[in-house]
Amino acid sequence: MKLKKWIQSLIFYEILLGMKETLKHFLKYRPITLEYPHVKKPLPENYRGMLGLLRYDDDTEKCVGCDLCEAACPSRVIRVVSAEVPGEPTKRFAKEYYMDMTRCLFCGLCVKACPVDALGMSQEFEWAVYDKRNLQLNKEQLLAIGDRAFPEREKRLEFQHPNVAYFNVSFKDIPEKEF
């Protein structure tokens, strides 16, 4: 046994074993590299990427300015300035909507908190910028992200279900509730 070990160390047995292993990888060349900018890894369905504001299919904003997302956000990313819709005292909207994406940790709590599903998380993640200020997004930018990430839009709530329309008094042209 001792002799065997002695001979093994004499002929560099362990080094030869290692070299055999590397040669095996060399001959059976199967790279695991993903050439990133050219080839992108498929993202999971529930990937939480860049946040965006959504619209209804008639191009009106979903957001009702309720501030719940601002309250839900753990890192105080969101700032909402809510206001009344002019001429319609029962309806509110977000006059200004700011997100400081330098702080966002992409937890998705704002999306969960939103009562009207006005926020969505896109699959975008390539948001590296040279200037940090480019990550302070305003409402227009967030809506643009939502527009390009979610091309399929929902109908207005009152058109989705008549029961909702019954309580919504702010719209004049709502359909009659069916009994």
Added chain:
Amino acid sequence: MFDTSIKLALTLSQIGAVMGVVLLTVAILTLLERKVLSWMQDRMGPMEVGPYGVLQPVADGLKLFFKEDIIPAGANKIMFSLAPILVLVPALIGFAVIPFGPNWTIDVMGVEFKPFVISDINIGVLYILAFASIGAYGVILGGWASNSKYSLLGGLRSAAQLISYELNVGLAIVGVLLLAGSLSLVEITEAQAGGFWNWFAFDPVPFPQFIAFVIFLIASVAETNRLPFDLPEAESELVAGFFTEYSGMRFAFFFMAEYANMILVSCMSTVLFFGGWHAPLPVLQAPGVFAWVTGIFWFTAKVYFFLFLFFWIRATLPRLRYDQLMRFGWKVLLPIALGNIVVTSLLAYIFPNG
């Protein structure tokens, strides 16, 4: 006068051709090393420049050429500029005695001319060893002149390593010199004519020099500062060793010198132990005037095999610790090399016509 100018023109064109091939090989090696290494590590290596990244050496060269050449404050400017040259020139100058084709003498307008070796001097091996030692000066000077503690320590370590392993290189060659009875690389190669059983690494009578070859290989890996003996560089631990402060073309000189040294060492092990331009079987050697084609082919194939071996070893082994390096060099390699000399000379005395 006419003869002299003809000889000058022939020699200069020969030097130009050899330098061109060597520098081209250096450029190829930089790419080949990264490719081979990444293939062994299941990666792809450079893929962006040109198809499959084949133009990467061009991009690297251009980048190094146009980079700012920084001389650190407090550096000794003369020594700092001299060191890269002192490293590169000995690495390239060794190719002057390497025979890469059959030992023919052709007559060009009354001038005798050997087309496949620049100069067949009768102390070829000594010449190469001597110039390899001068390379160590460049390393020390580069480390000292940079006015940086990392460079200085890296240079000293590197010099200690070079000197320790140079000894083993020299002693490993002695066995071959005993068998060949000459220091001329051309004559050493010619002594190995015939099949691979006549190569000094395998020649059974009087004594196969395979152990000497292994020692030579290990010591030359250490001398060229390659993994697993790349302590002077140690990318992952030190900054870069003795060329920490170098940038631009000066850095490229060190880089080229490393690769040129690798080629030189591969050429030397081919010539000394593996029969130079001779084919492994006599059948594979083209007869008559076409012998130079197969000669150069086999020489190149052997050299590239050794270069591949360098990459292969690099992909396999981790770096040694400094005390392990010194202990291995002085306590393991040196006694084996000395023993090899004793055994070889005894057997060469007993079988004088082996």
